[in-house]
Amino acid sequence: MIAAAVAATAAEIAIPLLTKSVIDGAIAHHDRALLIPLGLAAIGLGAATAALNLVRRWVQGNAVANMEKTIRDDLYGHLQRLHASFHDDWQSGQLLSRATTDLSSIRRFAGFGIVFLLISVLTFVAVTGLLIRLNWWLGLITGCMFVPVLMFCTRFERRYKVLSRRVQDQEGDLATLIEEAATGVRVLKALGRGRESAAQHDAQAVEVCKTQVAKASLLGSFWSVLDLIPNAAIGLIVVLGAIAVTHHALTLGGLVAFITLALQLVWPIEALGYIIASGEEAATAAQRVLEIFDTEPEIKSGHTERALAKRGPGGWDLPPGRGVTGGSSPGGKQGRLWFDHVSFSYPKSHQPVLRDIDLQLEPGETVVLAGATGAGKTTLLQLVPRLADVTGGAILLDGTDIRDLPLPWLRAAVGCAFEEATLFSASVRENVLFGAPDASDDEIEAALTAAQARFAFRLPWGLDTRIGEQGMALSGGQRQRVALARAILARPAVLILDDPLSALDVHTEEKVTRALGTILAGTTALVVAHRPSTMALADRVALLDGGVIAATGDHRELLATQPGYAALMMMEEVSA
Ligand SMILES: Nc1ncnc2c1ncn2[C@@H]1O[C@H](COP(=O)(O)OP(=O)(O)O)[C@@H](O)[C@H]1O
Ligand SMILES: [Mg+2]
Helix, strand or coil: CCHHHHHHHHHHHHHHHHHHHHHHHHHHCCHHHHHHHHHHHHHHHHHHHHHHHHHHHHHHHHHHHHHHHHHHHHHHHHHHCCCCCCCHHHCCHHHHHHHHHEEEHHHHHHHHHHHHHHHHHHHHHHHHHHHHHHHHHHHHHHHCCCCHHHHHHHHHHHHHHHHHHHHHHHHHHHHHHHHHHHHHHHHHHHCHHHHHHHHHHHHHHHHHHHHHHHHHHHHHHHHHHHHHHHHHHHHHHHHHHHHHCCCCCCCCCHHHHHHHHHHHHHHHHHHHHHHHHHHHHHHHHHHHHHHHCCCCCCCCCCCHHHHHHHHHCCCCCCCCCCCCCCCCCCCCCCCCCCEEEEEECCCCCCCCCCEEEEEEEEEEEEEEEEEEEEEHHHHHCCCCCCCCCCCEEEEECCCCEEEHHHHHHHHHHHHEEECCCCCCEHHHHHHHHCCCCCCCCCHHHHHHHHHCCHHHHCCHHHHHEECCCCCCCCCCCHHHHHHHHHHHHHHEEEEEEEEECCCCCHHHHHHHEEEHHHHCCCCCEEEEECCHHHHHCCEEEEEEECEEEEECCCCCHHHHHCCHHHHHHHHHHHHC
């Protein structure tokens, strides 16, 4: 690519030299025979320039598109590795604008800016050299016009950098507003907040617009000076060149060649404006993208060797996911989950949310976690698949600290379904298969049946109906049941269910709970639930109150002995 660019520039510069030969040789000596080969040579050089530029653009387009794809893949991969709480600190619009607009700025500069810069510098050096050879003092004067241009460029660059960072950040904020307006459109409409939200959007758009205008006017004045300097210099060259010709310091052909060559300097200098502007934008964009890359994942995978060595022979060879608990589980005793004096506080608050949680779940046992809103149930559950790490104590899975287990292994062993059922833009089948890509149709049917989600077969295209965003709209309860089927299908050793049945009516919830009891007989389950009917089906109930386990026991026992629990159940009865 660089060879093609250099060759094309050389061919272009050679053309004015041919002109000089035509004027000083063929025309001055009335040598018509010389005109034809010189003319053909000029055509040849023109064609070579075009062909070489074509090659350069082709190679460059390919390389740059691939570069952008690689960065994009790396960025996506990094976002997947980052801990879940990363998204508490980052607005989604800022992430979106970095993954789209910023990557495009980098591509634009890498695609054109870098090559323009190279060609401009080369052209400038070669042309100035030739000019000095044609006439040294006139050549030096021409070369000197670059000095004010350079000084001017550095001043411009400093100011442009600030503005381009501001625009990119403001565009990220705007993207966040638009994203929230799109996802929260129902709430906005229902609360009648359309006007306010439009005003908020407008205010942000005005900010972006102001910065854009400031940027454009800075760029405009910069460009006009870049236009002025070389053109003024050409005017000066014409005058000084004419004087040189009258003093026989330069031939007439030499003057024509000089002016044509000097004109070739105009374009690289003007291009400098574009290069600096797009270079600044790319640098800012790269900085913004690097801010994501520089964030280290807080949740690090454990060391396979250490964790698995502890197990000894006949221990865990495979994640205790599908196929292991389904039949020939080695030893058959997997899924003992122990919260060993666990405490947890969120990074930005000093008040611990969980304190000294000591809870053991035997393999295959179903424990229901009960507690008022804000008691810390969701927080406790998210510690098991390591969406966050404990800040004190440890969680042990079959005797091994989960922080010592390889993350993919742990996440295959622990299945989750949350109250907020997230479905992806794909068919029902694909959504359910997410947890177990190799499951058979019979297994899918069994999972859907257990989750009371057989309605999926009656959708317009059955299991191939697209759901999620831009798909068939499902009710909250339907979404929860599809998400539950997804968790069941993976046949994890430990199942974590955070109020996944909240949107179901009492009877459906009871049916699901019963079905779960049979299909997941060997699975250890920790379930957040509220309704007394569900509690009654659990092996054990743990009452979480103010971040501590206030009591454990069976439903009746707790009803009789724990006034707090009885009150909680009473409220549920009333609201049901
Ligand atoms: N991402 C978070 N950052 C800081 N505090 C949080 C976060 N999520 C929840 N909390 C706090 O932790 C406490 C327990 O919340 P949660 O576990 O969601 O309760 P529950 O599921 O029992 O209703 C609440 O006081 C809540 O304000
Ligand atoms: Mg919760």
